[in-house]
Amino acid sequence: AAMVKAGVYLTARLTPAFHDAAVWQSMALAFGVLTMLLGGWKALRQFDLKLVLAYGTISQLGFLVALLGAGTRAAALAGVSMLVAHSLFKAALFLVVGIIDHATGTRDLRELSGLRTAMPGTFWTALLALVSMAGLPPAVGFAAKELAFGAFTGGGAVDTAVLVGLVAGSTLTVAYSLRFLWGAFAVKENVPGTPVHAPGPLFLAPAVILAVLGLLGGPFSGLLDPLLAAYADTVPLTPGAETTHLLLWHGFEFPLLLSALCLALGYVLFLLRHRVVRLGVRTAFVDPDRIYRRMLATLENVALQLTGGTQRGSLPVYLGTILVTVVVVSGWPILTGRLWELPAPPVRVWDTPVQVIPTVIIILTCLFVLFVRRRLFAVVLVGMTGYGCAVLFFLQGAPDLALTQFLVETVSLVVFVLVLRRLPARFSTPALRGRRMWNLVIGAATGALVASMTYFALAGRQDESVSPGFVGAAHEVGGENIIAVLLVDVRAWDTMGEISVLGAAAAGVASLMFVRRRAQPRGGPHGLRPVSHTAPHAPPGGGEAIDLGGLRAAPRETHIRPAATRTWLTGAEALPTERRSVIFEVVSRFLFPVIMVISVYLLLTGHSAIGGGFAGGIVAGLALIVRYLAGGRFELYATAWVQPGALIGAGLALSTGMALAGPLFGDDILSGGSLDVHVPFMGHLHLTTGLVFDTGVYLLVIGLILDILRSLGARIDEQIERDAAHTAEAARRGAESPAEEVTS
Numbered sequence: 001a002a003m004v005k006a007g008v009y010l011t012a013r014l015t016p017a018f019h020d021a022a023v024w025q026s027m028a029l030a031f032g033v034l035t036m037l038l039g040g041w042k043a044l045r046q047f048d049l050k051l052v053l054a055y056g057t058i059s060q061l062g063f064l065v066a067l068l069g070a071g072t073r074a075a076a077l078a079g080v081s082m083l084v085a086h087s088l089f090k091a092a093l094f095l096v097v098g099i100i101d102h103a104t105g106t107r108d109l110r111e112l113s114g115l116r117t118a119m120p121g122t123f124w125t126a127l128l129a130l131v132s133m134a135g136l137p138p139a140v141g142f143a144a145k146e147l148a149f150g151a152f153t154g155g156g157a158v159d160t161a162v163l164v165g166l167v168a169g170s171t172l173t174v175a176y177s178l179r180f181l182w183g184a185f186a187v188k189e190n191v192p193g194t195p196v197h198a199p200g201p202l203f204l205a206p207a208v209i210l211a212v213l214g215l216l217g218g219p220f221s222g223l224l225d226p227l228l229a230a231y232a233d234t235v236p237l238t239p240g241a242e243t244t245h246l247l248l249w250h251g252f253e254f255p256l257l258l259s260a261l262c263l264a265l266g267y268v269l270f271l272l273r274h275r276v277v278r279l280g281v282r283t284a285f286v287d288p289d290r291i292y293r294r295m296l297a298t299l300e301n302v303a304l305q306l307t308g309g310t311q312r313g314s315l316p317v318y319l320g321t322i323l324v325t326v327v328v329v330s331g332w333p334i335l336t337g338r339l340w341e342l343p344a345p346p347v348r349v350w351d352t353p354v355q356v357i358p359t360v361i362i363i364l365t366c367l368f369v370l371f372v373r374r375r376l377f378a379v380v381l382v383g384m385t386g387y388g389c390a391v392l393f394f395l396q397g398a399p400d401l402a403l404t405q406f407l408v409e410t411v412s413l414v415v416f417v418l419v420l421r422r423l424p425a426r427f428s429t430p431a432l433r434g435r436r437m438w439n440l441v442i443g444a445a446t447g448a449l450v451a452s453m454t455y456f457a458l459a460g461r462q463d464e465s466v467s468p469g470f471v472g473a474a475h476e477v478g479g480e481n482i483i484a485v486l487l488v489d490v491r492a493w494d495t496m497g498e499i500s501v502l503g504a505a506a507a508g509v510a511s512l513m514f515v516r517r518r519a520q521p522r523g524g525p526h527g528l529r530p531v532s533h534t535a536p537h538a539p540p541g542g543g544e545a546i547d548l549g550g551l552r553a554a555p556r557e558t559h560i561r562p563a564a565t566r567t568w569l570t571g572a573e574a575l576p577t578e579r580r581s582v583i584f585e586v587v588s589r590f591l592f593p594v595i596m597v598i599s600v601y602l603l604l605t606g607h608s609a610i611g612g613g614f615a616g617g618i619v620a621g622l623a624l625i626v627r628y629l630a631g632g633r634f635e636l637y638a639t640a641w642v643q644p645g646a647l648i649g650a651g652l653a654l655s656t657g658m659a660l661a662g663p664l665f666g667d668d669i670l671s672g673g674s675l676d677v678h679v680p681f682m683g684h685l686h687l688t689t690g691l692v693f694d695t696g697v698y699l700l701v702i703g704l705i706l707d708i709l710r711s712l713g714a715r716i717d718e719q720i721e722r723d724a725a726h727t728a729e730a731a732r733r734g735a736e737s738p739a740e741e742v743t744s
Helices: 003-018 022-043 049-068 073-104 120-134 140-151 157-185 201-216 221-232 254-271 273-283 288-310 315-337 353-369 375-395 399-420 433-459 468-476 482-490 492-512 570-574 582-604 613-639 644-664 689-743
Strands: 546-548 551-554 674-679 683-688
Touching: 003 022, 003 049, 003 073, 022 049, 022 157, 049 073, 049 140, 049 157, 073 120, 073 140, 073 157, 073 201, 073 221, 120 140, 120 157, 120 201, 140 157, 140 201, 140 221, 140 254, 157 254, 254 273, 315 433, 353 375, 375 399, 399 482, 399 613, 399 689, 468 482, 482 492, 482 689, 492 644, 492 689, 570 613, 582 613, 582 689, 613 689, 644 689, 683 689
Parallel strands: none
Antiparallel strands: 546 551, 674 683
16 A cells, blocks of 8 residues: 555655646646546456455545645645545455455455355444545545545636546445445355355454544544645645645535535446446457557567667767767757857966976877777877876866876776787777778867867856855865865765765676686685796695696695795796796885875875875775786785675775764764864874765775776686686697507
């Protein structure tokens, strides 16, 4: 009963905002009344008691949508009153159907007979609920229906048409209510008495409570009125109309006459129920289920043809289509509106001539990308454009943005390089001159459009900029870095959404690479340590080497090297000699703790200086990248043995927990606070709730980069080593085959 009202609830929530919108009112009234009539008519033709109530629920939902979407206070009060009444009587009736089904083994009203005497408690419970559903006094359904009729009395032609539809729908409600009562409990001719397993009192109690509440809701409706009026008052009162109230008795007025008419017509319709069923069969020329299935099949065929004609698997074509569409759709108003003729401030070419240097570099690298044939060269050129943008940020006075741009570009380059190992060194098809020019034209048009839209948007500003207020907002939460304050305080909701997207991206990367969950080998006394490729002999100690994806790893009791030998990176012993660099290993060993300390420093100083959780997390990720590049995948496993999912989950949980901590202390979600403490030997510390939130971002970013390294780095390493081992084995077998043939 609650789930099916989700759309009704949404209508009720939006009506205060759209009460004066003609399209809102017309659609709510038209579809609501039509649904009420069709659902009620369909309920009269059902033989399953549950289907009678189900189609009756559809009819009542249409009734509620018409009332709550009408846009008047009187209709809103009637709608929320009927919402409460419907929840009570319909939930009770569905429970009654379950009791009957449990007691008799069937819900078919053609097979039920004599249950009134066999199950008297169930009968009276159903009768009380049906009294409210049919709109009989003194139930709360009667009071709500009186309000509904009164909300459309005395209006224009539209209100009169709606009122006629509501009366017709209420007539059908009375008819299928009587049909339900007769079908479930009456003694029918030519139908033997139904054997019954009588329900216990506890089984019947929930339905009894709901039915009694619906009955008492009428006499005590005056007590419910202030509670329900709290919502009704959010919809403006119609000019000239009187304020209505939920009462059991409004006097001898026109709505009371309409209620009596509904009861009389509904009873007549119930007496003609057999003719109604036959008439329904004759008029059912169209089967809605069949129409729905055919529409769905047609939609699938159209989608298949459309997808086959447009989705060719070419990313350049997809991107070009999107950009051309953006340029045409967005550029047309600029050209037809001749926005450049409007008064606007002059264009400022630069703030300082130094900005010309990175700008020229960006333009040249973009042009060079069109002509290069090597994938790695193209990636480096694209990365240079990002570094050029970072320089422009720095020259413009945004060191936070510059730092983040530098870090993101560096990580992006590493990820590209990791992926390129499994791709050909050169592009598969040569870049033709026509394609180069076409790409150049699309890129130039898109850039000109974005620059023009930015300029016209700023030139058309009517109010003062909001940026001066950011300084005060930063001071309120105890911060000095405006960028960090914006991310973790002012627009913390947006940041939570972004880190959730990062978590989803990490899961996507891992799933695309088919990473298997298994214990990763670690260095140390309790794990596996890689055997050096430089060792010409078998592992000492008598232990057998263990194969791990093409590499040989010794058991933990095996000593890899003599104790006097100094190993800078344990995992690097698994690398071939030609891939090792002692200088790189030593530098990475010394730089790793330094970089990690810098990342923590950026995390802690994000609120008062340059940094933040995002920048600190990327710096820590870069430390892991350096360790991986120097020592390989076994070094990565030994350095970062924590699963990436654990870091990502911990980061999301920490940020979300900080967000939910506000309501626990009587404040809003994501509310900020600060604490100043003095720590001996450290001095004054300024702590904020944003630091906790930033720590969650910090952990999540580290987990994301670690997930990328394991998926695109270590996982591809395993594939390369496995392919090399298979190739070597095939070559060995090929070399042995001729020798065996000669011997034989």
